[in-house]
Amino acid sequence: MTISRRTLIKATGITAASVAAPLKLAYGQNAEFTFKYANNQPPQHPMNVRAKEAVEAIKKETNGRMDIQLFPSNQLGSDTDTLSQLRSGGVEMFNLSGLILSTLVTPAALNGLGFAFPNYDTVWKAMDGDVGAYIRAQIAKANLHTLDRIWDNGFRQTTSSTKPINSPADLEGFKIRVPVSPMWTSMFKAFGSSPISINASEMYTALQTKVADGQENPFAVISNFKLYEVQKYCSLTNHMWDGFWTLINRRAWDRLPPDVRDIVTKHINAAAVKERVDVAANEATLQKDLTAKGIVFNSPNTAPFRDKLRSAGFYAEWKGKFGDEAWAVMEKYTGKLG
DSSP: OOOOHHHHHHHHTOOHHHHHSOOOOOTTSSOSEEEEEEOSSOTTSHHHHHHHHHHHHHHHHTTTSEEEEEEOTTTTOOHHHHHHHHHHTSSSEEEEEHHHHTTTSGGGGGGGOTTOOOSHHHHHHHHTTHHHHHHHHHHHTTTEEEOSOOEEEEEOEEEESSOOOOSGGGGTTOEEEEOSOHHHHHHHHHTTOEEEEOOGGGHHHHHHTTSOSEEEEOHHHHHHTTGGGTOOEEEOOOOOEEEEEEEEEHHHHHHSOHHHHHHHHHHHHHHHHHHHHHHHHHHHHHHHHHHHTTOEEEOOOSHHHHHHHHHTTHHHHHHHHHOHHHHHHHHHHHOOOO
């Protein structure tokens, strides 16, 4: 049976004009305010799951006045590119690691100091307290607004194809892949390691070909990059913690009415707190999964690692870079670092 075009149009109620017309994008179509909201995590990451819930709640509570569109997985460009777009106003919102943001705002890397935070309890007291407030004040000087609840990117662990890392001595001469960042390089040099700065896209190959014997990352990265195929041991060093700040272009933020700003702040902050719980739950599951895939875990005493960094001058070096005020705020939560 052949259905004519005229019959189809009559049955569906579609007009001939609408058939000929191009599709319109839904982005901000009827909204009074529209934001692009970018991040570098895949859609299934808890950050995007919770952010999606938040932007839907924001749209509903503002009766459609505020439309925030999510762009996960670096869809709008690399972290560096997107940060540039955020500053120029091409992107209005961006979740970014403090360690990467430190290329623009040095104190944003404060929370990533090696072996500074002993546990999550200390992390959240610091980041929801004076350390977070200090960092946000410095970010504000770069003409960016920052929401006050940081998202979790997890503690970083050390993996190896040759041996478990039980003490600082095990890191001497150890060829370890690190991100292209001064803090990582200086920390592992302080341990007497041989840090090799390699982009994440080349990490698996570097480990497979023994350019590096080990690397360090949160569980999610170890799993997603299938590093269990080229690594045998995972030492729970918890040597660095990092999170994602929600950054907003200052001009775009100031254009929003106070009531809309309040609604955005409420829902995005709540989403960040929920994401923290999700990440913690995922960590336990991921460790079990990685064990099943052959990874051998060990839990070293981290106090000697901090002592080694202190005696090697690592903390003194970064105190000089961050400044006395930042250091004093950090030590309120971590205790004496160096």
